[in-house]
Amino acid sequence: MLGERGADVTIFEKETFLGGRAGAWTETLEDGTSFEMERGFHAFFRQYYNLRALLRRIDPDLSMLAPVPDYPICGPHGSESFAGLSKTVPLNVAQLALRTETMRWRDLLRVNVRAAMAMLAYDQDEVYRRYDGMSAAGYLDSLRFPPRARRMLFDVFSHSFFNPEEEMSAAELLMMFHFYFTGNPEGLLFDLAKAPFSTALWQPLAKKLEADGVRINMGCPVDAVVRREDGYAACGENFDAVVLALSVEPLKALVANSPTLDDDGFRRQVATLELTRPFAVWRMWLETPVEPGRAPFVGTTGVGILDNISVYELFEDESADWAERAGGSVIELHAYSVPPEMDEAAIKNDLLRGLYALYPETETIAVREERFLLRRDCPAFAPGSWRDRPTVTTGHSDLMLAGDFIKLPIPSALMERAAASGFIAANQILAKRGVRSEPIWSVPRRGIVPPNLLSVPGKARRRSMQ
Numbered sequence: 282m283l284g285e286r287g288a289d290v291t292i293f294e295k296e297t298f299l300g301g302r303a304g305a306w307t308e309t310l311e312d313g314t315s316f317e318m319e320r321g322f323h324a325f326f327r328q329y330y331n332l333r334a335l336l337r338r339i340d341p342d343l344s345m346l347a348p349v350p351d352y353p354i355c356g357p358h359g360s361e362s363f364a365g366l367s368k369t370v371p372l373n374v375a376q377l378a379l380r381t382e383t384m385r386w387r388d389l390l391r392v393n394v395r396a397a398m399a400m401l402a403y404d405q406d407e408v409y410r411r412y413d414g415m416s417a418a419g420y421l422d423s424l425r426f427p428p429r430a431r432r433m434l435f436d437v438f439s440h441s442f443f444n445p446e447e448e449m450s451a452a453e454l455l456m457m458f459h460f461y462f463t464g465n466p467e468g469l470l471f472d473l474a475k476a477p478f479s480t481a482l483w484q485p486l487a488k489k490l491e492a493d494g495v496r497i498n499m500g501c502p503v504d505a506v507v508r509r510e511d512g513y514a515a516c517g518e519n520f521d522a523v524v525l526a527l528s529v530e531p532l533k534a535l536v537a538n539s540p541t542l543d544d545d546g547f548r549r550q551v552a553t554l555e556l557t558r559p560f561a562v563w564r565m566w567l568e569t570p571v572e573p574g575r576a577p578f579v580g581t582t583g584v585g586i587l588d589n590i591s592v593y594e595l596f597e598d599e600s601a602d603w604a605e606r607a608g609g610s611v612i613e614l615h616a617y618s619v620p621p622e623m624d625e626a627a628i629k630n631d632l633l634r635g636l637y638a639l640y641p642e643t644e645t646i647a648v649r650e651e652r653f654l655l656r657r658d659c660p661a662f663a664p665g666s667w668r669d670r671p672t673v674t675t676g677h678s679d680l681m682l683a684g685d686f687i688k689l690p691i692p693s694a695l696m697e698r699a700a701a702s703g704f705i706a707a708n709q710i711l712a713k714r715g716v717r718s719e720p721i722w723s724v725p726r727r728g729i730v731p732p733n734l735l736s737v738p739g740k741a742r743r744r745s746m747q
């Protein structure tokens with residue numbers, strides 16, 4: 282955006298590949314095939330309006346993405362589907378509640394309707410004021426859903442944000458419900474990248490940036506930023522404005538190492554940021570294919586730490602080529618919020634148990650090759666963290682933050698939050714210079730139920746104890 286509008290822009294990227302946590306780099310299999318390894322499957326939801334506006338710059342029809350026909354949730358006792366649901370709230374919620382086999386009528390009568398209303402009554406100020414101090418687990422308990430229904434309908438939501446329920450803010454979970462389901466006019470389905478992220482997204486985006494005159498310095502970490510009278514200095518160069526689009530730990534390290542960024546409020550906010558638990562991504566090249574009819578992607582629940590299974594040759598060109606040549610399958614298993622005491626061997630055992638339970642044919646298939654990543658760099662959204670969460674603007678003029686952990690005025694998460702925060706940061710810089718800004722898109726900012734109908738967490742319990 283800045284480059285498009287004539288600004289002289291330089292990007293410093295620590296890694297030798299673009300894309301950060303959604304990046305990809307080249308590796309070689311033992312048979313000599315080179316492939317793009319990623320930090321795992323990513324879903325491109327239809328309400329990622331700002332991310333899509335970014336991607337449309339390189340592919341106006343978004344032909345790099347393909348829709349998934351369904352987003353099933355599989356557990357040991359069956360599966361749940363989000364396909365065919367109305368896009369209208371609350372019709373979609375009612376359809377899901379009525380068609381799920383995990384709830385009977387008498388279960389529905391036990392549900393705490395007032396607490397459940399919070400899923401339809403999103404209002405940023407109210408929801409964070411009332412629910413940020415509560416854990417997502419506490420909120421989900423308060424709904425009184427039967428355990429199986431809770432697992433099938435809610436585990437996937439809470440797990441998808443990498444934070445364990447007990448350590449995640451209920452307000453953040455409610456924002457996610459609104460953003461992904463109850464306030465999402467696009468439906469819960471999503472699209473997938475048809476090619477590795479490097480070839481589908483980052484290489485074309487890099488070309489576009491360079492065409493706009495943007496300099497990209499790869500393998501160039503920025504260790505510190507120095508505030509000057511008339512702007513900032515980093516890596517020996519001077520700049521009028523800076524956007525720090527880093528993940529949590531590098532941002533904390535950079536600020537700690539930049540004493541001239543001396544606004545106390547800003548430093549305190551950055552210092553409050555934390556990481557959540559590690560996640561694991563395990564990609565395997567199998568000798569023979571998985572059963573026909575397997576979905577490209579399934580969310581999983583009730584099978585240990587396994588959170589999802591992807592069958593890559595069903596959607597990604599590079600894996601499809603390999604699978605055809607080798608007559609096998611390329612699958613990927615994810616586990617989020619991995620208990621810190623689990624080592625690689627324990628994680629792999631647990632993931633395999635889950636895979637065999639749901640895709641029994643894989644138990645006898647030999648693994649020709651594998652890549653396993655165990656990383657810890659996703660942001661925590663702990664109860665009570667909203668108040669001090671940093672915003673795009675900081676205590677320093679023309680020093681902006683962007684990333685998936687930044688407090689935004691719109692409901693948004695993950696890649697979309699990263700893209701939207703980047704757009705907002707660029708708009709701030711442009712507005713100050715009287716240059717046309719970029720529209721920021723959002724799902725409706727409020728739910729369909731007035732927020733004054735929200736129950737006050739804890740009140741019902743206190744009353745019953747009197």
Ligand SMILES: Cc1cc2nc3c(=O)[nH]c(=O)nc-3n(C[C@H](O)[C@H](O)[C@H](O)COP(=O)(O)OP(=O)(O)OC[C@H]3O[C@@H](n4cnc5c(N)ncnc54)[C@H](O)[C@@H]3O)c2cc1C
Nearest residue numbers: 295301302303321323324502503528531684685695696699
């Ligand atoms: C396994 C997994 C699955 C996921 N699935 C999904 C999904 O399905 N849908 C979804 O929307 N999101 C998903 N996400 C989340 C998504 O990847 C992130 O929300 C998003 O990529 C965050 O982008 P970001 O720009 O905030 O941060 P990052 O991508 O972390 O970007 C930060 C960049 O800063 C660079 N950097 C760090 N330090 C320095 C320094 N000192 N100097 C210069 N550069 C530096 C890094 O190399 C990186 O390129 C998933 C994440 C993981 C790990």
